[in-house]
Amino acid sequence: MSDRMRLNLFTMNAVEHVSVGSWRLPGDQSHRYHDREYWTDVARTAERGGFDAVFFADVRGIYDVFGDSHEPAIEKGVQTPSNDPAYVVPAMAEVTDNLGFAVTKSTSYNHPYQLAREFSTLDHTTDGRIAFNVVTSYLESAADNLGYDERMDHDERYDRADEFMDVCYALWEDSWNDDAVVRDADAGVYSDPEKVDQIDHEGEYFDVPGPHSAEPSPQRTPVLYQAGSSDRGREFAAENAEAVFVSQPTEEAVDDYVTDLRERAADAGRDPDSLAFFPGIVPIVGETEEIANAKHEAYKDRIDTEGVLALISGFVDVDLSELDPDQKLEHIETEAIQGVVNAFTSNDDREWTVREVAEFAGLGTTSPVVVGTPEQVADEFEHWFRNVGVDGFNVKEVARPDSLQDFVDLVVPELRERGLLRESYEGDTLRETTFGRRRLPDDHPARQ
Template identity: 75%
Template sequence: MSEPLHFNLFTMNSVEHVSPGTWTIPGDQSHRYTDREYWTEVARTAERGGLDAIFFADVRGIYDVYGDSRDPAIRRAIQTPSNAPQALVPAMAEVTDHVGFAITRSTSYTHPYQLARELSTLDHVTDGRIAFNIVTSYLESAAENLGLEGRVDHDERYDRADEFMAVCYRLWEGSWEDDAVVRDREAGTYTDPEKVSAIDFEGEYFSVPGPHGCEPSPQRTPVLYQAGSSDRGREFAARNAEAVFVSQPTKAATRDYVTDMRERAASHGRDPDSLKFFPGIVVITGESEAIAREKYETYTEHVSVEGTLSLLSGFLDMDLSELEADQPIEHIETEAIQGAMNAFTTNDEREWTVGEAARFAGLGSTSPVIVGSPEQVADELESWREEVGVDGFNLKEVTRPGTLRNFVDLVVPVLRERGLIRESYERETLRENVLGRRRLADEHPGRQM
């Protein structure tokens, strides 16, 4: 039997995520993003399908690069309006027992002491089902809304992130001993103060004496996701990530990325095989290939070109309204998402024009699209594992919750027949289910603090 693949639903607590305009498809329920019952239904469906986690993207600010205006993003609901993802977790956890929750939080605009407490709390109330997707915010509008004069430079954002994680590791891993909580009723001692230590962290960006305000949660440190694509981002991911979210448009580009990241992880003294790789993927399926193709045609008819260009302009930090549709996208070193820039300029031999990028990115942004019957989809997913060396996928939505339902009801049974997805959850915590261990690996820098 083949080693099972791992799957996350990649979503956002907003109307649109990365398939602009698809909220207009008849029957789509994206407008229910404010409805608690919508999200509890999503959680139940994901767990029924054996998915590892619901992976929540998030963004600060509004996309306002395209046409030097926020109006297109607001008009087309491009990740606006949106709500905080972590607030959904308790309700979703209450109706499930196993599926995890990956929360995107920015190291640029959050304090590590505060974040460590929030994620420890969520890990407690979910019995160890929390992951932290580590990002550095890229929108200029986000910095301005948080009282800064402008966005922090790209590499400095990662310098801050390095220090941010050092603080979190010391709080999560080093501040409380495993047996610090004694609950001795006779002595009236709840926690042994000799087993709780200050971290006394002094750095360039943070000064945190500690100790951590929370007792150790089931995982201590949440499962760590990261999606670094620039050289600096890859170094950060190679040092910190346990699971890497890959945003590349082709198998060849993904294979090169995986190889590079494993080499970088080894250079940091980590086991390169300890990293799990999750490319983003869009799956459009039906009971037959013909039905799937018909769905694809319908979906593409509803894609908003203006919305897609607004999203890409924010990703690239390049106003695409200034270019004609047949003009090529030229490579620049961007202060936004360098990986998105690389996807269209350096990761394969083709030259992408603005129009081609808009058409390609309308369903799932920079990720490939698989269209076919459940058997064809399973074939393609398996080929990615065999040819590229990935461990699983982040499933990007087109219709909501239709993409998830179709995958669970149609594709998952085929995957289970082939031993490519779990029949049931055999372990307790998210890290155990994804990585086979309860704690950070011994060689992870978080265990060295």
């Protein structure tokens, strides 16, 4: 466990992320997701609150499982319309000094030679404040639009991800020596070819001779985030992730997940304590309990249940429009996000009906919602941090930007008062901010 709590803002460069319908709240600014100023304001506020990073989720494809149609997603704004997160990062970096940025990219629909260059560029442009949230993508509609006959099978997507990361690691870590760039004007040598190596990767999915086309960036490999929760996904996370996004909704489930991942990491030859765990959480805070409860009620009022079901149908790859609202959800092995299926079918002894899922998932999908005064919300954060043993939180928004502003103005001072949250940043890069080191540890596969 870390000695100081880490915080990420979990958001999306889209009109809506995980609180479907909240763009309809009075004064909500979600529609400004395409404005640079919206994101530079978010960056300033997050840095004021001592956040490690703004974590951008992203998705390939459109949510068209519900009712076998993309129309509900379009009508309700279900993560649609959206923009690519990577392009707002330089503007956000420009107005901040320490805040990091986690960008989600898919290993199923990118090429590692290209993606490695994009992240090297972002790491240079942000002075080493970039993270890569490694996802394998889940929507069939992504495959349809990107020239594939069908979506790759769930586990095969992870096989491809394994090789994808091997190529990226070789390009980031092994291709250019630290002293390869010599800039010797008299000799006419910009970089010493002796110090720039081919990677000569030949594999099942990729043949990449190299060398990498970008020179080493401050972190070389970006900070690595992952959120796999199926058996195969956990294996991948345990081998590769530095920070793991936990989607389990209860303390027991989070505890089981963390224990399992640490064991798997140890089996993979890594120091199990080098992994950091971030559950999602939805804080709703007010100066008094009455104010907080009134906000909660107002937020619940705007949940768009059909939109929520369109989102969850895409997550679990089951058309929930075909089920009776009072039907209980049954456990299945999905080709999409197993973690979301598990959240509603494998925890506690509780059984969830479709209607209950639609109501619960309206505010932050699978994460706990914490409502109260700054002290009460801080109590809950402190409890999870000290007793459940997580390293920090991915803070999920409902109202934008009010949820972030409320949290930074009301809860952050309370967490600082308790000595739980940093007063200022130490180190320059994101890896230094979150882990106190600039480069990946030697036991990480990228350094082998």
